[in-house]
Amino acid sequence: MHEAHDFKYFRAGGVDQVLIRNGSDIAHIGELDQKLWVALACPTRGIEFDTRTLDLIDTDDDRRIRPPELIAACEWACAHLRNADELIEGGDSIALDSFREPGADGFSLADEARHVLRLLHKEDASVITLEDVTRRSDMLAAMRFNGDGIVTPETATDEPVRRTLQRIADTHGSVKDRNGHDGIDRARAQAFFAEAEALRRWQAGDGSTACSGGHMLEAAEAVGAVRDKVDDFFARCRLAAYDIQAVPALNASTETYEMLAAQELTLENQRIAALPLAPIAPGRTLPLGAGVNPAWAQPLAALQQKAVAPLLGNTDEHLDEPAWHEVQLRVENCRAWLAAKPVSPISDLDGAAIAALLATQGAVMALIDEDDAAEPHNARLRDLEKLLRLKRDLRRLLENFVSFKAFYRREGAIFQAGTLYLDSRSCDLTVRVDDVKQHAVLAGLAKTCLAYCECRRGSEKMNIVAAFTAGDVDFLFAGRNGVFYDRQGRDWDATITRLIENPTSVAQAFFSPYKKFVRMIEEQVAKRAAASEAGAQGALGSLATSIATADKRAAPGAAPAATARLPGSRIDVGTVAAIGVAMGSISAVLVALFSKFIDLGQWIPIAIAGVVLAISGPSMLIAWLKLRQRSLGPILDASGWAINGRMKVNVRLGASLSKTAHIPRHAARVLRDPYAEGRGMRGALAALALVAVVAVLAWQLDLLDRRLPPALKHTPATEGN
Template sequence: MQPEQPPPQHAWQFFRAGGVDQVIIQSGADIAHLAELDQKLWVALACPTRGIEFDERTLDLIDTDKDGRIRPPELLAACAWACAQLHNADELAQPGDTLEIRAIDDRTEEGAALAAEARRLLAMAGRPEATEIALADVLTRSEQLSALRFNGDGIITVDTAGKDDTVAREAIAHIITTHGSIPPTTDKQLPGIDRERAESFFAELNKLRAWADQARGATTGLALGDRTLAATEAMNAVAAKVEDFFARTRLAAYDPRAATALNPSLDEYSAMASQDLGLASPAITTLPLAPITPGGALPLRHGVNPAWAKALRNFSERTVEPLLARSNAESLTQDEWQLIQRALAPCQQWLADRPATRLDVLDEEVREALLASDAEQRVMALIDEDEAEQAHNEQALGLEKLLRFKRDLLELLNNFVSFSAFYQRRGAIFQAGTLYLDARSCDLVVQVPDAARHAKLAGLAKTYLAYCDCTRKGQKMGIVAAFTAGDVDFLFVGRNGVFYDRDGHDWDATITRIIENPTSIRQAFFSPYKKFVRMIEEQVAKRASASDARAQKSLGTAAGTLASTDLKTVGTNASSVTVPGTPRRTDVGTVAAIGVALGSISAVLVGIFGKFVDLGVWIPLALIGIVLAISGPSMLIAWLKLRQRSLGPILDASGWAINGRMRVNTRLGGSLSQVAKVPANARRMLDDPFAESKSPVWVGLGVLVAVLVVGFVAWRAHWLDRWVPQVTVTPPVAAPAAGASDATPAASVASPAR
């Protein structure tokens, strides 16, 4: 929840666009006081860091939590930090990525460090007298880090040590072998080490030295002295197999019948005979050290398992002979084995106390050489020297951040806090480019990674949307284009166009999905008639196709029948051959019924036409009423949808969080989708040699019918009475009645001829 804020002290300016009051951000004071602006007045509350036309590095510097989205707290923190590093916040409202060093506020510790680093970078670039630094100067220094011996990332490689420093180079290589590597920031393919790995390596090395020193001191009082460790290690190498041998001999002594089962069988040897054997083969190493006999002694030199012969000889020379005071010992009894174990038990404990390290992969001679040299001091000195550059790296990063904010922060605010860049047609950061298709250009194009997911929410925008797959030189991209003006009769899935991104690169675009909505009132007015004509065309085409199919089938059947008829009987029985598909004679009753139906329909139509003509001067209003009855509902629906047409759902589906409705009215829509127009100063040749010719007969008939209809309507409406002469008709005088004395002259009755 946004914390309660004190009443704003800054005088803000707003403009009205998209049905929303939007703040004007154009000065450093506006940026410095942005935290005072109520977030309910912000147009957007979040935007993604990818898929928009904005510098990704700048967005990553603002996105402190690295979640791929920019939110108000992060944007406010960026504004506050940038203002704190400058004497005057108006520097953030100036275009460009250069900055006067004196503009940095060196009264603070961080500002002084940034100014000092700027002068240092200029001196390294050979321009110590320069007074301003550019973003390119900082980026050049970053690019040169790969060529520097110490780059400040705290990671050193074998090459960091001098070519003559073999001790340090070998030590670094051993650390990489035992403790793994970490790549430096300048080369992700090069293995290196950091302080943690180096300290862990030398700590383990010193632990081993301390343990070895303790073991040597403790074994000096034993019978073998300093040879005790070697004797114990030789014993441990064969201890498990020796225990196995004596256990088998004791079991055979318990029951002589077990000796056969305890020795390898002939079947086992037969199975080994079919294999490629070696002394290290599991089939041999798992066999007993020697043949099992009841209570037998262990031979040490002859008749032993060849896989263990070398280890037994080493055990005999280093352990058995010195402890038992026998030279060239040939065998070992179980009692002698137990005596040796008791004698070396203290040393066994010392071996058990050996610290667990990752240095066992190194030979003892290598470990001794490292301990005897000053490898630790040399390696740690290299790491210290590299880390000394880390402070300069952090200051250079701060300079890059400040210069990028100076260049990009105002533009981001005008595409986040307000959408002035969009409504002033300067190109918003969410506009991916321009799509040319169906003789028009669409500027409201948004990059879409998943069309199906985007369409679920974008349909609420009440906008005609066309999703397209774009390809260019093996690259692919998905977009959605809003058609906000013009007709949409010839927009369909599969139609191709060309998309130009903001960098001017052209892509092949193909429509893959369409969300239909009205584009204008005019388009909605003609929509019912176009649909009616389209339905008639589809029905006519369907019936024509069906009739053609029936005719083709009939012809095929007739041809097949004629082809299969016996040629000898064709002449004699021609009259008996009936061609399939021959139409039957039409029934007279059917013809009469059709005539009656047509007569009834004609009578109804004549009656309707007569009533229509009787309207007289109201005929134009009747025509208008008919048109409104047909087009009115479509126009009403279009008007309602156009009032609801907005930008919000389209951007929300792309990962934005739009705070307002952001309407796209007809005027704005007309500027976002522009239809093709011939230039005003162009000369047009209207004589089309390929235009469809119009038959004069049909033109004459059409004119004649139109004249007759107009004349009939005018006559029935008495519009021609002033020009048509009146005809007077005198009816005959009736004979006077009988007995009448006075004859009354008949009145002349004038009647116009009809």
């Protein structure tokens, strides 16, 4: 039993996370309890990380990285280096003496590194870089034999072999090689030559003698072309001889011909071909010339010329049933041999062509074998590339998977897509999104204000979600535009398409009720103003109509109509009285409330604080609870990650992720704004009201009694004083 490795931890986001300090931590990462891992899976696409490195780690090619694959990559990299601390140093180069000594197979990646450097004419180099391996890979892909097991027609130097490779590609399909050229692999070549050999054996079989001489083969083919139809004809004639009443039913009916007559006919029409070869009658012979179904005239003529006449010596253009059976018996062996012919894309080739193809089989398979022989070098070259990439990228991946050090230390996590500038803020917590609707269902549990944006750059489009974790959200709404900068520094047009509202701070929640109250008043005033305007416009329209049509409505000799007046111009005394009573009641209530408020004396500040707390307290409490629950996990889980902890985003971290606009501390400012709205009477009234409130409070608290005459003092002096 070996002693457990001693890891060191740091705390961020309310979670204890492992600190990757040295190569030993990487070598023993498999010993770390996976309950302490921040993530348990991440996608290989849609994150800011080299996809080639992720593909080399993703051994099952499911486009997801999970702990077993990451642990295997760490152990594999440490096994090929003398010192695992090389993985901490990073960089895309490795010194030749840093590779581990050859293993039991007697091979080391250092040998492949020296081989690559020799091919690049860098024999004196002591360090190999990722660029060297990439150049070698490009050279290997461009070579005649590149180890992918695919050969193209251009690979062959002999013309017959080249033609065979092309025929294999034409009949069995092609596959792309590493250069993107069409070629064939071993499976296609073996299938092709197996079919060619089967066809050769069939052509050389015992049944081939039955069709020798040429005329027997033609006779068998002619018989086979009409066999079913001739059998049908004689069977119908036998049935007619059995019962004469069946004759009308065995021939085509009048309705059938009427249906045919309604169509535009050709001899290729299937309805014509379905009719009997000739009219059915008891004991009738089959005509092979005149009087035959026109759709079968040519096949029957071939039957007469190639089978009946040569085999029976019968030049008559009629064939009875015994003669038909005799013809079938004569061609039976040849027809059976034809039925056994292998069916393949090359079945139409003759014996000479098949022999020529099989003669090139050895050369074709030798080309594929020679190409496969280069594959071991390719495998070692891929291992060398993998080690160089892991040296450069492994530590960064661990600090974005096992822990989130890169995120909490604001070094740029791999899931952060870039920075969104919108509403006088910059948002650094942005994540790429494939399906906005599906993402929003889970991401809403993050208790964070999220803005989904569609980003456009030319013909390119992508969706992101940005977390607003500081400032207010009063002017965030769908349709607002901003600019998004990805991690490569490219700028995109960004438009909010969906918003999930949540508080960003307790201070924002404090003012939220008052802002909502002001908005409600503004909305109600706007509604009343709109209604009043609509009523006034309607009244003016009615008045204008009455004036314009007054002369038409007045009868000749009638008294002039009364003068038109605006609706509502008549004053209702009862309405005025009611309004007066209402205003008086409201004034009395306000005066009573103000009097009670003034009577509180020294308790007025506490009363004001209580009123404010009653209004803003619930909103602030809800905001505080949501801010405590604000986390990163649901946002990443919705993007395909498997986050192991809650990963809280507290107020301090949120302030660093969303920065509001601030003028530099020592910047010079010109405070006079020529376009500022004038305060005028409104400012004076506000100042006067404030002075009046302060004066009343001071008088109520007896602070002005020393300076006021006795009649105006709040607390009159006693007689003894």
